[in-house]
Amino acid sequence: xxxxxxxxxxxxxxxxxxxxxxxxxxxxxxxxxxxxxxxxxxxxxxxxxxxxxxxxxxxxxxxxxxxxxxxxxxxxxxxxxxxxxxxxxxxxxxxxxxxxxxxxxxxxxxxxxxxxxxxxxxxxxxxxxxxxxxxxxxxxxxxxxxxxxxxxxxxxxxxxxxxxxxxxxxxxxxxxxxxxxx
Amino acid sequence: xxxxxxxxxxxxxxxxxxxxxxxxxxxxxxxxxxxxxxxxxxxxxxxxxxxxxxxxxxxxxxxxxxxxxxxxxxxxxxxxxxxxxxxxxxxxxxxxxxxxxxxxxxxxxxxxxxxxxxxxxxxxxxxxxxxxxxxxxxxxxxxxxxxxxxxxxxxxxxxxxxxxxxxxxxxxxxxxxxxxxx
DNA sequence: TTGTTTGTACAGTTAAAACTGTACGAAAAA
DNA sequence: TTTTTCGTACAGTTTTAACTGTACAAACAA
Numbered sequence: 500x501x502x503x504x505x506x507x508x509x510x511x512x513x514x515x516x517x518x519x520x521x522x523x524x525x526x527x528x529x530x531x532x533x534x535x536x537x538x539x540x541x542x543x544x545x546x547x548x549x550x551x552x553x554x555x556x557x558x559x560x561x562x563x564x565x566x567x568x569x570x571x572x573x574x575x576x577x578x579x580x581x582x583x584x585x586x587x588x589x590x591x592x593x594x595x596x597x598x599x600x601x602x603x604x605x606x607x608x609x610x611x612x613x614x615x616x617x618x619x620x621x622x623x624x625x626x627x628x629x630x631x632x633x634x635x636x637x638x639x640x641x642x643x644x645x646x647x648x649x650x651x652x653x654x655x656x657x658x659x660x661x662x663x664x665x666x667x668x669x670x671x672x673x674x675x676x677x678x679x680x681x
Numbered sequence: 682x683x684x685x686x687x688x689x690x691x692x693x694x695x696x697x698x699x700x701x702x703x704x705x706x707x708x709x710x711x712x713x714x715x716x717x718x719x720x721x722x723x724x725x726x727x728x729x730x731x732x733x734x735x736x737x738x739x740x741x742x743x744x745x746x747x748x749x750x751x752x753x754x755x756x757x758x759x760x761x762x763x764x765x766x767x768x769x770x771x772x773x774x775x776x777x778x779x780x781x782x783x784x785x786x787x788x789x790x791x792x793x794x795x796x797x798x799x800x801x802x803x804x805x806x807x808x809x810x811x812x813x814x815x816x817x818x819x820x821x822x823x824x825x826x827x828x829x830x831x832x833x834x835x836x837x838x839x840x841x842x843x844x845x846x847x848x849x850x851x852x853x854x855x856x857x858x859x860x861x862x863x
Numbered sequence: 864t865t866g867t868t869t870g871t872a873c874a875g876t877t878a879a880a881a882c883t884g885t886a887c888g889a890a891a892a893a
Numbered sequence: 894t895t896t897t898t899c900g901t902a903c904a905g906t907t908t909t910a911a912c913t914g915t916a917c918a919a920a921c922a923a
Contacts, residue, residue, distance in 0.1 A: 502817050505807055509800040510824065513831070516796040520789040525704070527881070541823060546900070556883050561901060582891070583899065592834045607702040614698040618691035625687055635684050641723060642692065649695070651857065652774045659854045671853045672841045675833065709911070728870070738913050743871060765869065
């Protein structure tokens with residue numbers, strides 16, 4: 500096997516690993532392959548470069564590069580004299596992880612918190628009603644306790660997100676091990 | 682509106698919020714609705730109960746309850762005299778989050794680490810070859826430095842997973858706020 | 864043993880999403 | 894200005910995943 504083939508094979512293995520795990524980012528394997536391909540290029544790529552390297556339509560490249568950008572896995576790059584949009588992989592993967600974590604979970608926290616607040620208010624209002632049957636009163640009280648549990652949980656999640664966003668997570672888990680024996 | 686309708690509406694809002702966010706667990710909305718429905722029941726449910734409550738096939742209930750179980754979002758319950766399988770939602774959501782986090786990311790870490798190790802070995806072998814052209818030697822060296830970066834990142838991710846699994850995350854982000862002002 | 868009940872494998876169908884090609888607006892080049 | 898280039902919206906197609914109904918094995922009951 501030629502040397503350059505060996506290199507390609509070694510790269511391909513990594514790219515495939517990325518493709519198989521990119522679903523954790525809510526992306527489809529082909530977007531992972533796109534990311535992996537960009538990772539091994541030492542220059543930013545244009546949409547046309549990607550089309551050529553991956554053998555997919557330019558439209559696909561455009562949509563998936565946008566998805567990758569939204570998750571901050573790739574970012575735009577500039578190079579003088581080049582008119583086309585250029586993209587390169589973000590160089591701080593820890594930060595990418597944190598961004599992913601924030602973006603994905605913050606949405607969930609916000610949505611749930613709003614729903615919980617609204618439903619809790621409705622339940623409390625029900626309790627004010629003196630004609631509410633004892634049977635239903637008990638149901639409402641149980642539901643309220645469940646919602647309060649959810650509320651505590653999402654409050655924790657919110658604080659967890661904060662701990663990632665403001666980098667305090669690195670106090671608990673430093674970027675590099677003290678005494679690595681690798 | 683009847684009282685019980687108000688209760689249903691308040692519950693439905695929460696269930697829908699869960700359904701809309703369950704994709705974070707790699708599940709589809711209907712599985713979220715199933716989970717949400719179980720959450721508001723005070724007794725464990727059978728597959729037939731779920732079929733009735735959600736108006737979906739028993740086969741679907743079976744497959745999605747298994748998916749929910751694998752993520753430790755629901756667990757089997759036992760009740761004397763009941764032959765059918767019973768399921769209820771797990772009561773420690775913080776732990777469910779940790780389990781999710783572990784299950785999902787550990788796979789990724791393992792897979793990537795193996796790929797990186799293998800490719801790194803192949804690159805090192807290439808470097809041993811004295812006939813390797815200077816041009817390719819440089820490519821290999823750049824790739825090696827990229828793989829080492831990946832390796833460090835996945836090592837961090839592994840330690841992060843550990844910090845969740847052994848509950849040290851709660852040192853950084855306690856389950857309950859000290860002085861909560863809700 | 865034989866007859867029920869229960870959960871799930873499997874094949875088929877329906878629904879969703881990934882992907883492509885065309886067409887077009889915006890921006891740069893001529 | 895006109896012409897060219899570039900990125901993406903959109904409609905249509907293909908691929909994939911979700912869901913259903915049937916059929917059957919395992920476990921229990923009679």
